[in-house]
Amino acid sequence: xxxxxxxxxxxxxxxxxxxxxxxxxxxxxxxxxxxxxxxxxxxxxxxxxxxxxxxxxxxxxxxxxxxxxxxxxxxxxxxxxxxxxxxxxxxxxxxxxxxxxxxxxxxxxxxxxxxxxxxxxxxxxxxxxxxxxxxxxxxxxxxxxxxxxxxxxxxxxxxxxxxxxxxxxxxxxxxxxxxxxxxxxxxxxxxxxxxxxxxxxxxxxxxxxxxxxxxxxxxxxxxxxxx
Numbered sequence: 036x037x038x039x040x041x042x043x044x045x046x047x048x049x050x051x052x053x054x055x056x057x058x059x060x061x062x063x064x065x066x067x068x069x070x071x072x073x074x075x076x077x078x079x080x081x082x083x084x085x086x087x088x089x090x091x092x093x094x095x096x097x098x099x100x101x102x103x104x105x106x107x108x109x110x111x112x113x114x115x116x117x118x119x120x121x122x123x124x125x126x127x128x129x130x131x132x133x134x135x136x137x138x139x140x141x142x143x144x145x146x147x148x149x150x151x152x153x154x155x156x157x158x159x160x161x162x163x164x165x166x167x168x169x170x171x172x173x174x175x176x177x178x179x180x181x182x183x184x185x186x187x188x189x190x191x192x193x194x195x196x197x198x199x200x201x202x203x204x205x206x207x208x209x210x211x212x213x214x215x216x217x218x219x220x221x222x223x224x225x226x227x228x229x230x231x232x233x234x235x236x237x238x239x240x241x242x243x244x245x246x247x248x249x250x251x252x253x254x255x256x257x258x259x260x261x262x
Contacts, residue, residue, distance in 0.1 A: 123189030179210030
C-alpha cells in the first residue's frame with residue numbers, strides 16, 4: 036500500500052541557538068495513484084515536506100506513515116531499503132556520475148538495490164527516449180537529456196512512489212514540458228504515485244491535486260482536472 040499519511044507533522048532545524056520551525060502541524064493524506072503538485076513561496080516548507088514524507092528526514096513531532104508503517108518505526112537501514120526499492124527520487128540537479136555512461140548511471144541504482152536486470156535498464160531508457168544515447172557520458176548530454184537519465188535511474192527498480200523536487204528547475208520551457216509529460220504518463224499509464232514540488236503554477240495542469248503551503252502550513256488542498 037503506497038498511501039502516505041502525515042499527522043500533525045512538525046519539522047524543526049537547529050541553527051546555533053535558534054530553532055527554526057519549518058513545518059507546523061501538517062496533516063496530509065496522499066492516496067495511491069495521486070499526482071500531487073506541492074506549491075508555495077520560497078521558504079514555505081515545500082522541499083522539507085517532501086523530504087519528511089519520503090523518509091529522507093524524520094519529523095520532529097507528529098507521524099508520517101509510509102507503506103503502512105510510521106517512518107519513526109523504521110530503522111535507518113529499513114528506510115534506506117525502501118528508498119532503493121519502493122521509492123524513486125528526481126531532483127532539480129541531476130546528480131549523474133560524470134565518469135559513468137548513461138547506462139552505467141542507471142545500472143548503478145540496480146546494483147545498490149541488488150536488482151540487476153539488463154532488460155529493465157534498457158526498458159526504462161527507452162521509456163524516457165534515451166536508449167540510443169546509452170553509451171554517452173553526462174557531459175555529452177543537454178540538461179533535458181540528463182534529467183531524462185535521472186528519471187530512468189529513479190524508475191529502474193520499479194518504485195511505487197516517485198518524489199520529484201523541482202525536476203524542471205534547470206530546464207527551458209520545452210524540456211520542462213517534456214519532463215512533465217513523462218511524469219504524467221508514469222502516473223496515468225504506469226499507475227505511479229507522484230509527489231511533485233514545483234514553483235511553476237503552470238505545471239499544475241499535469242496534476243490531479245494541488246497542495247499549497249504557506250509558512251509551514253497547508254493552506255490549500257484541492258482536486259484538479261488534469262489535462
